[in-house]
Every structure is written in structure tokens, then in C-alpha cells.
Amino acid sequence: MPVLPNSISGSPPLWAPKPLGTRLTPDTGLVFIDQNAYRNPNYPLEPLFRAVHSSNPSFDFSKIDLITDRNNLRKLLNFVTGNPKSFRIEVERVGRTTVFTRCEEKTSENIPPGEFRGFGHQFEDNYTKWPPGTEGSTGHHRIIRYKFGGLCCLVRFEVDVCMPDRRTAAPVEDDLSELVGGLALHEDNPSQIRTTRQGNLVSQSSIGEVKTRAAHRQLDMSDVLPQLWFSQTSRLVVGYHRGGRFDDVKQLQMDRELETWEESNVRNLQKLAELLGKISDAAKGAKNGKCSVICQGGSNLDIVEASTERYKLPEDIRKKLAVSKVT
Numbered sequence: 001m002p003v004l005p006n007s008i009s010g011s012p013p014l015w016a017p018k019p020l021g022t023r024l025t026p027d028t029g030l031v032f033i034d035q036n037a038y039r040n041p042n043y044p045l046e047p048l049f050r051a052v053h054s055s056n057p058s059f060d061f062s063k064i065d066l067i068t069d070r071n072n073l074r075k076l077l078n079f080v081t082g083n084p085k086s087f088r089i090e091v092e093r094v095g096r097t098t099v100f101t102r103c104e105e106k107t108s109e110n111i112p113p114g115e116f117r118g119f120g121h122q123f124e125d126n127y128t129k130w131p132p133g134t135e136g137s138t139g140h141h142r143i144i145r146y147k148f149g150g151l152c153c154l155v156r157f158e159v160d161v162c163m164p165d166r167r168t169a170a171p172v173e174d175d176l177s178e179l180v181g182g183l184a185l186h187e188d189n190p191s192q193i194r195t196t197r198q199g200n201l202v203s204q205s206s207i208g209e210v211k212t213r214a215a216h217r218q219l220d221m222s223d224v225l226p227q228l229w230f231s232q233t234s235r236l237v238v239g240y241h242r243g244g245r246f247d248d249v250k251q252l253q254m255d256r257e258l259e260t261w262e263e264s265n266v267r268n269l270q271k272l273a274e275l276l277g278k279i280s281d282a283a284k285g286a287k288n289g290k291c292s293v294i295c296q297g298g299s300n301l302d303i304v305e306a307s308t309e310r311y312k313l314p315e316d317i318r319k320k321l322a323v324s325k326v327t
Helices: 035-039 046-055 070-080 120-127 221-231 255-264 266-285 315-322
Strands: 006-009 029-032 066-069 087-094 097-103 108-111 137-148 151-158 179-186 195-198 207-214 235-242 245-253 290-295 301-305
Touching: 035 137, 046 137, 046 151, 046 195, 046 315, 066 070, 070 087, 070 097, 070 151, 070 221, 070 266, 070 290, 087 266, 087 315, 097 266, 120 207, 120 235, 137 266, 151 221, 151 266, 207 221, 221 255, 255 266, 266 290, 266 301
Parallel strands: 006 195, 066 097, 066 151, 207 235
Antiparallel strands: 006 179, 029 108, 087 097, 087 290, 137 151, 137 179, 235 245, 290 301
């Protein structure tokens, strides 16, 4: 079974640009759709808990209302805005905390030579480098805490790149009251999750998302901005190419665009918050505290009691969620 060791705090790959006109080959080979589920299929969110606990052993999970991957929030927002695609989310309620587990039909895919899927992975591999101590990483995930619609949320998301910090020209550590953990994913062969200390926490303002497009296709910001907003990522790198030759690489600061998007989507975000509450209440009312959220791509969203024990929380994690600390 694939394995998912944690490196705490980990480090995102650093921006290492190539000269303009660099030509890349198309993506081939193994690419991850959901690396956490690929490596830890029984409970893909377990590394989140291990990473946060290792970073801050006194962190009180029972004070959190919602724990989720960013991907789930994006799918639910698409539903409330009338642009749904088919998806499934497994939900469990423990104490006051609702846990969303992302479900994908495939957690990875293999792109054969000759089948064109773009240059996105090749661009990231060639325009970034792993910092010392994290060589061999296959991805970096970050975990942040924020309030949304009255809910205290822990949100995990993948970070593509770390840019030089605007203030110090280098990555800096951030306040652990808001940034509660990071983890790097490595290839390895042990039989269970291990936690090691590697890398350094970097500031939230230094992380960025990477996209690539053919030069004749402009990036669709209606899809990108919610992705950035849910992870509070303000930097965006876009590489435009002609047949794999990257003559235009833009580094964008997205603060103003994110503010405008939020102002324009207040009602949609309110609908999302209401839906999150409805799903949480459904899990709370279920006999085993579990339900499944299912969308077939239309206007209906089914919330049904889960019929299996898939994605069962490890017992020590359940205890952390179930018992509130007296402060």
C-alpha cells in the first residue's frame, strides 16, 4: 500500500525561474489527483491531524467546527452557484467537529507518452526547486485556520510554490495561531505514517498557485479566484506557452482581485455557509454520526446516512475531537 510520511513543517518548492523561451516536453507518467488518498486510502485526512499535533501538541481540535480539504469547499461552492459537477464527500461528526473527507474516483493517473495533457506538471518541476532538507518531496500541503460563516475551520490545501517574501526577500516564519501546520510528502516504503521534522514554516504571504495555459487561451479567473480565496493565497504564477515554449511567465499579486471577488460573491458564500451547517446537522443527527454528500451534476444534492465504515477516524484522533479542554 502507498505510504504517506509527514515532514513537519515541510517547505513548499521555491520559485526558480528559467529564461524566457524555455521549451518543455508535455506531461507524462504518474500524476496525483489526491495524493493523500493515494498514499493513505483508509483515512486521507489523518496526516492533517498528525501534522498539526506535531507542530502544536497543545492544539485543541475539539474547538474546531469544520475540518476539510479546500477541494470540498470549491465543489460545494460550485453547487450553490449553479455550476455543479458530480462529486461525493464523506462526512463524520465527532463532538462539535464535522470532518469532510474528499472522495475521488481516481487518486492518480498515468499519462502515457503521446497523449497530450498539457505542461502544468513539467512547468512546476522545471520552474521550482525543493529547499535543502526537503529534496525528494512529491508535494507540500499547508493547513490554515480561519472563521467562515461563523464556523472555525481547519483547511488543508496543496501549495505549488514559495515566492520571495515582499518584506524580507526571503521566506519567514508565521504566527502558529493562524498557521497551524505544513507537511511535505515523500516517496518511501514503511508500512504506516511517520512524522519527521524537516523544512521551515514560511509566511502565508509568500505562497503561490501555479497555472499554465496556451498563449491563445487566457486563464479563467472565475475558477481560479475561489481556489485562491479558500486558501487565502494571494500570489499567482501563470506560464503562457506556444507549443511548449514559455515566452510569457507572469507573477501576479491577487489581493485586490480577491477582495473584489469576495464582495461580488457575498450571497453565494452565505449560501455555502448555510449548506455547511445543514450538512453538519445531518451528520449530527445520523445514528453513527456519518453521512454522505452526493451530487450527480444536476440541481439536487443528496445528504444520506453513510452505510459503511469507510474513512473511520483513528481512535486517538476521535478522542482529541471529542473532549474539550477547560481554559
